[in-house]
Amino acid sequence: MKKRIFSGVAPSGNLHIGNYLGAIKNWVKLQEEYDSIFCVVDMHAITMPRDPEELRKKTIEIAKIYLAAGIDPEKCAIFIQSHIAEHAELMWILNTIAKTGELSRMTQFKDKAELSTGDGGSFENVPLGIFNYPILMVADILLYNTDLVPVGEDQLQHIEITRTLANRFNKRFGEDTFVIPKSFITREGQRIMGLDNPMKKMSKSAKSEYNYIALSDDAETVRRKIKKAVTDSGSEIVYCEDKPALKNLINIYSLLGNKNPKEVEKLFIGKGYSDFKSDLSEVIINFLKPFQEKMNELSDEKVLGILRSGAEKVRPLARKKLIEVKKKIGFML
């Protein structure tokens, strides 16, 4: 039997090349080998305030991005999280075995708490959904007997808590209940850094649009953002740890231009930042153009149809697992 992978992206903000290189690009390769389920996690998205119309629009847009990237709905299931109520039901059950301490230690919680309160993240004002966001993610993963979770490095803590809770539940109610999943991370794409600050990851909830290249950016925007991207002191194009900004830009060049960092260095021997940046812009534009054309060819109706039939594919799996869990904990069926 094929092993199973599960992953998801929240319909919030503008998806950027970090999301693509850290997560979605890997999914496209993995779908050939694994039984694959990809989710648009709208229930996670509402942990921050969202305009309802915008949320619907983004939900479809994320699915279009999956499809334009090469996710094949014939091979995989693509669905919307809120279409399968079992995610919320399992989450409640898992809430009862999770500890507040382990949730408050999540780095994403600390970051989002600060973002959402505007007062430095005082605990009293943090929405509860941000606090137990990881438990919903744990439910997403455990509901489908997931073996591998392909994500970017920032999600490792969430995979760890998934393993902890699965083990805790299994110990109490039966070792064979949940499969203990592993993360799947690739070395290069794991952490694309912000263009305006190479010490922090590129993020779709960044305050400035100069932090990221969105998958929807047009050629002019890409050129403008790359021109403004911070660089390190010096003038040579070298790939090394003590030049984090340049290292990040070379990483992007090599991942989107299908070259390794050493080859990129060679291309720019004797040249400076301005040549490198203008070439990098063209590499990014050449990647984005066909991607955006594919997205534009997909109608909203067609995509919604794919998402609905994806939900029907995964529903029996989710039902079966939840019934098993309910039996084990002593619910009447």
Ligand code: ATP
């Ligand atoms: P937010 O800022 O709203 O938290 P995000 O940009 O971090 O959003 P997510 O929706 O949290 O994006 O992440 C979707 C997927 O993309 C996850 O697998 C995550 O690990 C990956 N990812 C996000 N940012 C990066 C990045 N800068 N580099 C590599 N992978 C990333």
Ligand code: LTN
């Ligand atoms: N928290 C994840 C999105 C997410 C996810 C999942 C990823 C929600 N549920 C299950 C993998 C598996 C993020 O990338 N911010």
